[in-house]
Amino acid sequence: MMRPLDGVRVLELGNYMAGPFCGMLLGDLGADVIKVENPRGGDYARALGPFPPGVPDGAGFVRMNRNKRSVALDLKRPEARDAFVALARRADIIVENFRPGTMDDLGVGFAILSHQNPRLVYVAISGFGATGRHRDRPGLDLIVQAESGLMSITGEPDREPVKVGVPIGDLASGMYGALGALAALRQRERTGRGTFIDLALLDAAVSLAVWESGVFFTTRDVPERLGSAHRVDAPYQAFRTADGSIVVGATSPRTWQSFVELTGLDELRREEWSTPAKRRKRAGELAAIIERATRKRSTEEWYVLLSHAGIPCGRIRGYDEVFTDEALIDRGMLVDLPDPDLGSVRSLGSPLRLGDEPAVLRRAAPRLGEHTREVLREIGYDDSAIDALSAGEASPA
Secondary structure (H helix, E strand, O other): OOOOOOOOEEEEEOOOOHHHHHHHHHHHOOOEEEEEEOOOOOOHHHHOOOOOOOOOOOHHHHHHOOOEEEEEOOOOOHHHHHHHHHHHHOOOEEEEOOOOOHHHHOOOOHHHHHHHOOOOEEEEEEOOOOOOOOOOOOOOHHHHHHHOOOHHHOOOOOOOOOOOOOOHHHHHHHHHHHHHHHHHHHHHHHHOOOOEEEEEHHHHHHHOOHHHHHHHHHHOOOOOOOOOOOOOOOOEEEEEOOOOEEEEEOOOHHHHHHHHHHHOOHHHHOHHHOOHHHHHHOHHHHHHHHHHHHOOOOHHHHHHHHHHOOOOEEEOOOHHHHOOOHHHHHOOOEEEEEEOOOEEEEEEOOOOEEOOEEOOOOOOOOOOOOOHHHHHHHOOOOHHHHHHHHHOOOOOO
């Protein structure tokens, strides 16, 4: 089966999340993703547990780096740099998430590689970008969640700010990186040349506030923490039940009317509650009224009743429920990846489906340097040259 990125070769250099997530997305679409790692430990996410029995790599790494091949090269050594440049000559995309200037210092930055391969698309992901006054600041996901404003609007109004539960800055940057790379490939079809894509975690995190920016630039009101509530609609939040919580989004005229009828809260038929804007203005009072009804039944009872009435609703599920959901198995979102040591690895699938075909997930993450010999043979190294490279004195065949 042909996949969208069959024939596209990606060199991925980086650690932990943003760069590897970008590489994973491209690999899911069929690209040949070669993960270039330092022989001394590789991607440091390999060392982050928990660890599957008999496997040296952490469980998260095994899943984040699916559909990739691993090549171990110490780019501080001239012969390894030569091998990397040889790989870059045949590559379509490079993805890296080091501090700005790191690859230049190693002698394998965009300026050098694009001279060798003018068609190269180079995606550089860093905390604060390759330009600007903060380019040298170290940027982790936690830092950019704080600096971007995301933490200021996340959490309950009367509690301290909290970060989003997943590394949203890293993940958003990885997605933007994959999108940018594909756009650059399309542009290359017209111009014949690649380009440099400068992505900052901070920029990606700020870009997610597209709705909040509209509020601020229109009214100068500073968005604040609202818990699970919506900024302009109500009811659109979690409500306590007899044994937990249920989330409800009854904002359209039809669903609001159905919700009032279902709960039996006749006082909500009054004009003061007739529009989302009026309800949002008194959201706290509205929530207290609604919870007089919702706390009389269990979460599951409300889920059945609301669903039957066509009112958008949901249960706040733990990942123990999500990761065993048969409906997600039906959608291909829970899959088993082949692994040479573990047999198979239960993993998340890809949400991308092109036509009737899901992304093809070929295997779990490679072991460090597993494909060094295989990949270097593909670019003209013979076994003796590869052996010499490992010893620090190789030259191309």
